[in-house]
Amino acid sequence: MDFNSALSGLKATSSELSVISNNIANVSTNGFKSSRTEFADIYANSNGGGGKTAIGSGVLLSAVTQQFGQGQISFTDNNLDLAISGKGFFIMSNNGSIAYSRAGSFGVDKNGYIVNNTDQRLRGFLADNLGNITGAQTDLQISTATLAPKPSSAVNVNVNLDATSEPPTAPFVAGFTPVLPPDPSTYNSSTSTTIYDSLGNSHIMTSYFVKAHAENTWRVYVGIDGSDVTPVPNTPPVGVPPMPYPTGELAQPYTLVFNTSGGYIVNNPATPATYYGPGPVTSTTSGLVNSGSLQPLNLNDLTLNSVAITASSSTSDGSSTTDNGASSIALAAAINQNTASHGVTASVNPNVLDLGIATFGNLAAGDFSINGVPIIGVNANETDLLNLINAQTATTGVVGTQPGGAGTSIILTANDSRNIQLITDGTQATGANFANFNLNGGVALNQAQRGTINLVTNSNQGIIVGGPNPGHAGLVSGPQSGIVQTSSDPIDISNWTPAGGAFGPQQVSLNFNNSTQYGAPFSVLALSQNGYSTGLLAGVNVDSSGVLFAKYNNGQSLALGQVALANFGNVQGLSPQGNTSWVETFSSGSALIGAPGTAELGTIQSGALESSNVELTDELVELIVAQRNFQANAQSIKTADAVTQTIINLR
Template sequence: MSFNTGLSGIRAAASELNVTGNNIANAGTVGFKGSRAEFADVYAASVLGTGSNAMGSGVITGDVAQLFNQGGINYTENSLDLAINGNGFFVTSNNGALSYTRAGYFGTDNQGNIVNNFGERLQGYGVNEASGEIQGGVPKDLKINTRAAEPNATTVVNSTLNLNSKDLPPAGNPEFLPSDSSTYNSSTSVNVFDSLGNPHVLTKYFVKTGGAEWDMHLQIDGEMIGTEKLEFSDTGKLTSGTKTEITLEGLATGAKDLKFDLNLENSTQYAASFAVTAVAQDGYTTGDLAGLEINDEGLMVARYTNGQTKVQGQLALATFANQQGLTPVGKTGWAQSSESGEPVIGKAGSGTLGRVQSGALEQSNVDLSEQLINLIVAQRNYQANSKTIQTEDAVTQTIINLR
């Protein structure tokens, strides 16, 4: 009996050494979750059960439990390095076979798919191209669209400015000439864009004609296109000419006719220097992909060289009723099992799911100092159980040697 008891102890100690050694080997593995060996004692039992004074028959390894506590976060320079703060797993697909991981090493393949360093594709939700909204439903392969952003023609220009009430009409009311600054009081310019993304310079020249009256001469790309009368109240508020419809036909670029509204609402005539306090227009040229950012909800936002941004998708996270029931499949991944239950897949930050940290990686949760102590304990347990077998052998030899 003592041989079997000692042998079971050696096996248990060897199991603990294996588990501890694996933890130590993966102390630097991103997304790795340490394990621990859990043991249970053994008692021989008859059909009628175990007696109250039964002697133990050794030990068995009850389970090798996975420890899913949070690992430390290490920040990197790569926006596609991802870490999860809180509960959940990244979902990856290998030709349709799903696995779950905390290792956030991601990049792109030659087709633009977001993949880990084993070529497994990250799963998430796509975008409705028409509305720009995230599409729910079944997650699919996330892909970065590297196509240039389409241009957008200007439809409105909002400009807020102040014309100096102390200004006088140009001397002798000379004929307005854009090339002669003595024929106007002030000017300002802004770029507008046609349907092909070509920029055109809109210039506004202001000529005072009376105490509260001004002429605004409009020029696009050096061509005069019209004049608008501006009138201000005795409190300096713009009362006439707040909105002007501008049309430029027959563009040499081959684009559609340029049509937009010039809005001067909230402009003033105060006793202060000419100043443009705000200007904005809704057009932009084409733009190349300049970078990709992923926020804490997993939204993938593309940045373009024209200053625009566009949501390209949202990654999915998964959680399980029993995480310890997941089956390790290597490559720092796990697979669903009957013990883990079905995955609950959703968007980061929803329900019990954690949030995503871009430009960071979750380190192994292994505590090396604790593992080294476990090594010492396992080694002593191994030696002690070997002593049990050695002592039993000595006793047996004594009996055999009896004459």
């Protein structure tokens, strides 16, 4: 029995030496998993059992198990070299025969399939023509076909428009062409980007930004390859003004509207642009004519029909004793410059001021003053008011008359060449209309006041906002006119057909939702569009989730598929097949297939390989131990031989 036990030890140790040697031999094999010998002792038992004096019969090699611990990941220069960080196996196909491997050294065969060194194909999930990963499994293939162009359909524009900008002095001329481009003096700023047609041809789209007269409002004109593609505005709606434009109709060239915080106001179909009728209907009647409601105005910030009016300090009559920059001439010039937008015409009359008041009521101190002199009276009708005004002529220098006779408007004349300064507290006396021109506590008529003029449609004829020495400014308008818009237009180009045979008309939408209007210089923060030209394959890459991307020379990427990984309930049950591959067995269970990074599956590292998980130092130590074990078992045979020889020599 001594010989048998020692012989079994030699056999077992020899197997251990073989396993260790195999581990050491594959220390540089990518994806290799080391093996470990496992032993069991042997007892020869009788039918009745071994009893307390049973002696073992040696050792038995019970199993050689592989250790599937993670190997070190080293980086390479090949994007198709793949390493699994964590659990899982690559799925390899050989004409339908499936094997599993951790070795990720891959290349491409003549048909574009991703293969390993033994021409087994890497399996994964199929991607459709748009790059969407489907659940269908297939052999992964890299297509070298040309990437078809994609026509641009959406452009995102993120700009800041300078809130301090003034409307250009010259109007922007629509219908520009490459031969007759827009005059730079007619727009505030511009930006360009490249878009593509259905054939992959590139085109330059340019947006021209024009500060509108209405506050926080800009016009946008769009040109492609130098030609204007901005649609012609729709004709005004028919009906009694104000009339809203039908939803989707363009009231004026593309309009961007911002709120008082500088944020972009997106289109709201529930509040379309409103049309206030034709105009202006100009009158030469001098003086003040009632205009509905006159709210306080900021100096040099007069607003008519949503159009901001700014009086230039360079335009002045030079004789105003209060504010030359806002003189009647300056205001009239500024207003008339934008008459087409707001429908109001200003005129300057050097002689008279028409109060537009037929009857009046009680006047207490502070209710009404002319040139600082209070006009006070009880139960004053227009005749009483006329007498009260003329009673103070020696002090005020102002004469009141009623050229039309009793019951008509009172005309004030500054006969001593002084400004006519009217002061009112805005009190609505019986029969009076002073609330219609509230001068808010003593501001000369040659100054615009704080607030906004609100013209109502039922009594909208005219207003006066100036009165320098020696007269006043009479602002006369017809019915309220123009277009009021409170939200931005959708900017959709639908009338452009590219040259050269490309599909047309091509639809292109511009999105300004992230644009702003702050008090900072014009700046382009972001420009992007969704089209591209024809692309040739320039390379491939695999991300951590195993998605295989083709990179094209037009800057685009397209998913071609996704690497699939497999895991098993018992990886020790896998059967090794050589070439660093395994096949499933009944003991391993069926493969659990999924995408990298899901469930318990690891992630993919592109341009890297998993090295052998053999720890060389440990194997060398084990080799020494196995060698000593072999020598010890050999010594046991030698000792048993000596004992046997002694017994033989007894005779």
